[in-house]
Amino acid sequence: MLRRLWLLIFYVPLCTWILIPSAWAQAEARLTWLDNRFRVDPEIEQITFVVTREQPSQSVVLVAPDGRKYYADRHAKTMSWYTDKGMDIISITHPMAGPWQALGKVSINNSIRFISNIQLQAEPLPAQLYQTEVLKFSAQLTQNKQPLLLRDFLDRVQLKVVFYPLTSILSNKSNKSNKSNESNESNDPTPIEVGQFADDGQEYDEVAGDGIFTVALNVNVEPGKYRVEIASTNGVFKRAVEQTVLVYPAPITTSFVQSHQPLTSHSVNIEAKADQTLAGSLAAYLVVKQPQQKPRIIQRSSHRQQSHLVLTWPNDAQIGKAWWRGWAYVTDSLTQRELVFRLSQQNYTQVAAVAVDFSASLAQQQAKQQLIIQNEQQQRLLWVVITNIVIVISVLVVLLMWRRKRAVQSDLIVPK
Template identity: 45%
Template sequence: MLRIGFALVGLLISSMCFAAQNTSITESSSISLLDNRFRVDSSINQITFVIYRADKSQPVVLVRPDGHKYYSHRHPDNVRWYQEPSMDIVSIDKPMPGPWQAIGKVTPKNKITLISHLKLSADTLPARLFQSEELKFTARLTSDGKPMVLRDFLDRVKLKVTFTRYVENEDSLIKEARPVPIEIGEFADDGRGLDEKAGDGVFTVKLPISTQPGKYRVRITSGNGVFLRAQEQEVLVYPNPIETSFIQSRQEGKPHQIIFVGEQGMIAPGSLAAHIEHNDNYDVMDVVEAAAATAEAMKVDVTIPSSMNIGQYSWTGEVYATEMGSGRELIFPLSEHTYSVIKDIDLAETRRLQELERLKQAKLLEEKRIEQARAEQRRNSMILIVVGNLIVLFLGFVTWFVLRKIKAKKATIPEMQLEMPKK
């Protein structure tokens, strides 16, 4: 569904940008079609219209006055086409004047809606934001300065707020070197969450500032990557100015403590307050609230009822404060924190078990050392046996070789004697 919404946003964005630049477009109106035909006046520079057709039917084919045909899958760059199983929404820049025709299974509900001076305006974010804070952010879609209430558009528009790490001369960098936008909020005019009313042209979202501290460019973008330049600004994100500490009780009847301390110079004295929801291991919730005790206090101490019942516990909530200097009200949601209650530890028994484990490990180490020494001794004995056998074999070979030489020498002596002549 998001993909469908994002595709439509690209169509709407182009319509917005062109409409904002051309003041000669007629006021918003609807035109009923006669035999699926409609006429575009020469004064119209941009037209956006909705065509309703039979459910699960093929997209219509648009025929220009000169007979040239536009298809949902094949059309020029000045045409943006969004389709659903029973609807086509088409936006055309500089349409050819004259009679047009929509060929397809068009229903009697068909009409063309002309929109002029379409504009999206948005709240300006504070120049200084804090990591982990949460704030309400609103954008408004208007036509001719009036709220845009065409539900066929509004029900399909999905916008998102992105933070991009600030880099000097970002546009001059190659694509791979540019910082990646971080989406921190998506919003729609659907009457959910902080959005007060569906279909009134007002889009509201709860923005969680989840980025790391630093300087960022903030943009409102559509899912298909086309920037909707209703607002683009630079902001600084500072570290969270509130320090949170949890002190778990180890005694029966003594409560746990959650302590919030505001940073000097960032948080106005006396402005801290907290709302905590505590859940025990039976999912029973306790709600605890506390505020700064004095006008100069920079700390809030919240006590949570403790229980020695073994199990897993959790707490969450919100911290409220006021920024010093600007007077801006701050909200910091608290992520879920968990802690456990376990059986009391018998120190004497624990030490005894630890000593037994130490002796066991020492015995294992000694046995391992003895085994290694025996293995070393066996290896040395084998080396001596092998070397001794080699020496014996070598001496035997030398003895055999020497004896063979001596025997061979004795066998050749008679052949070398010469017979002396007789007198």
């Protein structure tokens, strides 16, 4: 019994000394450092501090190792400072090595967390895009080449996709106007925002909070050459990824034919360019809303070797506003890339058919017919009169000439 007691007295402290450093090391990363101080190593090129504050409180004051103080509205150009209710996110490029301190009502329940070596990684866009095309596009933030999953940080990150026009492929303007436009675009291109990333598990985003930001990139820009920039826009951190793409005209055309007769259907005609798309790969999906009816879905796909579709729905003769919208799908023949195009909502109005009084219409038709008959009879009578006059005159002329001839003969003296 004494032997077992001595063994417990000996081994328990040893195990405690072995386990405590490990537990302390794990807790140290989560707990606030003493007096809100933290040390930055010399090899760190970029660092971000996420400071949680008590409420109500103002933004913290950041004190550098050399004693310089930085504020949310007064800080160095190498800093980006994002302040939110109860939180400061401060990013510093090439921070001074040594002890830093955050002065303010730092919450005792949250640590000052450090994020270093943040990188923005984005999938490469296809070099050839199409106007009105919609494609799924993803980007991710990493820390030391590992996915960054700090929700307090990620929830405040805003990533946008911006197109900067470089040259125009299609232009109907004069050469002088083109040169002027190209000069303006190259000097000061007007940015076109085409999408914002989200990590909320909605629409194209697969999993909320997994650190992968996704956007339904709507390439609703004019055909041409663009510099595409993916960048942070809210000052949490400064990162950007760029590449150059070409935007071509859409390889499909869409036309809508509205019916004005109850027995004739409305129709949407979709035509794919045979030299740019695979035959038989065209499909479409429409949502149609007619007056006093719930939206209905119409789906069609082309048969083999076909490059067109016709989607129809009946005209129910109801009065009111109506609309349709949808999607078209086709395969690029050159790259075998599956293309998705949004068919923007098109509104139209269904009006009531004009009520017709058949009896009145019949009477009008009969009156018109009678008038036509009378006109024809008058024309015939006129021709008869004219013809008779011509005949009478002709007879009179003939008789007059005959009488003159006889008178001349009777006046002749014949010698015996």
